[in-house]
Amino acid sequence: MSAGQYGPAASLAADRRPADPAAWAYLLRCADGSLYAGWTNDLARRLRAHRSGQGGAKYTRSHGGAAVRLAYAERCAGKSEALRREAALKRLSKSEKEQLAAGWAARSALTLRMATPEDAPAVTELYNWYVTHGTQTFQYEPSTVEEYRQNIAGVLRAAPFLVACTAEGTLAGFACAHPWHTRRAFAWDVETTVYCDPGCVGQGVGRRLYTALLELLRRQGYMNAFALITRPNPQSEAFHRALGFTRYGVEKNSGYKFGRWLDLGYWALPLNPPADPPAPVRLRLEAEEAAQVLRRDAPAAEQRIL
Numbered sequence: 001m002s003a004g005q006y007g008p009a010a011s012l013a014a015d016r017r018p019a020d021p022a023a024w025a026y027l028l029r030c031a032d033g034s035l036y037a038g039w040t041n042d043l044a045r046r047l048r049a050h051r052s053g054q055g056g057a058k059y060t061r062s063h064g065g066a067a068v069r070l071a072y073a074e075r076c077a078g079k080s081e082a083l084r085r086e087a088a089l090k091r092l093s094k095s096e097k098e099q100l101a102a103g104w105a106a107r108s109a110l111t112l113r114m115a116t117p118e119d120a121p122a123v124t125e126l127y128n129w130y131v132t133h134g135t136q137t138f139q140y141e142p143s144t145v146e147e148y149r150q151n152i153a154g155v156l157r158a159a160p161f162l163v164a165c166t167a168e169g170t171l172a173g174f175a176c177a178h179p180w181h182t183r184r185a186f187a188w189d190v191e192t193t194v195y196c197d198p199g200c201v202g203q204g205v206g207r208r209l210y211t212a213l214l215e216l217l218r219r220q221g222y223m224n225a226f227a228l229i230t231r232p233n234p235q236s237e238a239f240h241r242a243l244g245f246t247r248y249g250v251e252k253n254s255g256y257k258f259g260r261w262l263d264l265g266y267w268a269l270p271l272n273p274p275a276d277p278p279a280p281v282r283l284r285l286e287a288e289e290a291a292q293v294l295r296r297d298a299p300a301a302e303q304r305i306l
């Protein structure tokens, strides 16, 4: 930047790191126990189509529709690989499919817990994937591990910083909350954030994290959760709508990244009824109360582990 200029050089389309287009081969467990094989480029949207009977498959419609659930998911490097894997899944015997489903369920069982500074390398790597490949965040430059170490410690002083880890110990996603504004009058408001590993999207990780995060914030006495969502980001918009947020505004052409102007959507979710005057926010919940919330949404098998 030369004297008299303001700000960084614009990020251009060529600055975006290329990523394989999202594609999945999957198995669904139907109401009668049978396993249906399919492929998709959007797991969450496809699951909804199967469950609603609109745009799903004839087989799932006639085998329990709304009750179908994900039994296996495999991220593939594009549509042709996903189609190949779908055909291979369809050729498997029932017991081979059951084996795959059992292995996937064991590997992807989630543990939710508060982050520690030792989580900073994994959290930084996950977040930086979106910084360098996508427009979900307006950030141009990758974060450093030290920045995230401080970020985790800073968040935990007044709000949860949650991580979801698989049984193999890898990070499936994280969710946290920051102060919405610094002035005292905003002390009851937070901005919430959630990012899942690209290999884990559409499998319920985000819902587990946000459900727990929002409940913890509610118990702490926060009034409002706000989320800032780049447009376009239909996945995050559908997700926030599903979790109860509503959009109350859009800033047009608010940011420029990877060679395009992007809008910014403002979303809100009231967490508690407005008490007058409000009690101060509890900066920390008792460890047992927080643990109860983190356990609450876990499937029965995981509740025993937690």
Ligand SMILES: CC(C)(COP(=O)(O)OP(=O)(O)OC[C@H]1O[C@@H](n2cnc3c(N)ncnc32)[C@H](O)[C@@H]1OP(=O)(O)O)[C@@H](O)C(=O)NCCC(=O)NCCS
Binding pocket: 042, 043, 044, 045, 047, 048, 130, 136, 194, 195, 196, 197, 200, 201, 202, 203, 204, 205, 206, 207, 208, 227, 228, 229, 230, 233, 234, 235, 236, 238, 239, 240, 242
């Ligand atoms: C947005 C994100 C956090 C959602 O988490 P997720 O684990 O993929 O979402 P889930 O599988 O938990 O979906 C929960 C609900 O959201 C909705 N949803 C999620 N993705 C969707 C999609 N692609 N299309 C339609 N609905 C979707 C569904 O209603 C789903 O309902 P269900 O629980 O009844 O199936 C995750 O996809 C992600 O990390 N995306 C990239 C980063 C990002 O955009 N972060 C947010 C920045 S504002």
